[in-house]
Amino acid sequence: MTQTAKRAARYGRVAVLMGGWSDEREISLGSGQAVLQALLRQGVDATPIDLTVERARSLDLLGYDRAFIALHGTGGEDGTIQGCLDIAGVPYTGSGVLGSALGMDKLACKRLWGGTNLPSAPYRLLSADSDPEAVADALGLPLIVKPSRGGSSLGLSRVQSTVELQAAYDEARRHPGAVFAEQWIVGREFTVAIVANEPLPVIQIETPGNFYDYHAKYEADTTRYRCPPPLDSAALIELQTLALSAFAAIDGDGWGRVDLLQDVHGENYLIEVNTVPGMTDHSLVPKAAAQAGIGFDELCLRILDTSFRAEGAD
Structure with a gap:
């Protein structure tokens, strides 16, 4: 044999x-x-x-x-x-039950990361009677509205004025979980795939749209992936280390993917964890694996x- x-x-x-x-x-x-x-x-x-x-x-x-x-x-x-x-x-x-349940809920992740001093963008929980002016005062404009348990960027909206907040909330409510608004981080987006609890090469995501939405992920041919990104080795290691810490914090195990943002000052922020990332021809884990020769x-x-x-x- x-x-x-x-x-x-x-x-x-x-x-x-x-x-x-x-x-x-x-x-x-x-x-x-x-x-x-x-x-x-x-x-x-x-x-x-x-x-x-x-x-x-x-x-x-x-x-x-x-x-x-x-x-x-x-x-x-x-x-x-x-x-x-x-x-x-x-x-x-x-991942098992706990890691999967936590990873699926972006709001639970943010709360957990905050308790362990891992960085994510400031946010406010939204409800049907949230005061748009108060939300904008707290987070600034633009901001992004998300369903806590949605996937593939479904239900996300970029809000540029307070009058857009209600429509963004209504769109997010069409998807599972609570709805929250998050400060818009101006900078670069990265993702770190994890296999066998080890990080794969970092990928930088560049999209001509407002953010890496469903269209940019699965339909557009204009989204650009840079692997490795134009960062020095220390910055790449920092991203990988933060991703591993975020994954471990939610009891993630085996394999997954952690998405991050880096602002114009070089500060990193966690976006979310995917405990069952996509494995299609547009997916990021296979791209990172290929860069590693896998x-x-x-x-x-x-x-x-x-x-x-x-x-x-x-």
């Missing part, structure tokens, strides 16, 4: 969970299919499972040795499926390796 075949056999039968019922369903299907094909190319006994609500209610993973979670958003990235897999005794990739198939195997942690294996 070749080394490749031995490695594939070690995983046993793998369920690739994809789809789900969140706003990110179509992205998840793309991620899941890409992962599935990579695993099959490497000889892994992998089977796709399109996890609709109906199928989740009667999910039976008897006969599967582990699960590769390629589910994004509500139900797949928030600790729900992780809890189901824990009960079923099926090891899975990535091909897509090998990346998927390394992510699948994180499922052995639940079994206490190396």
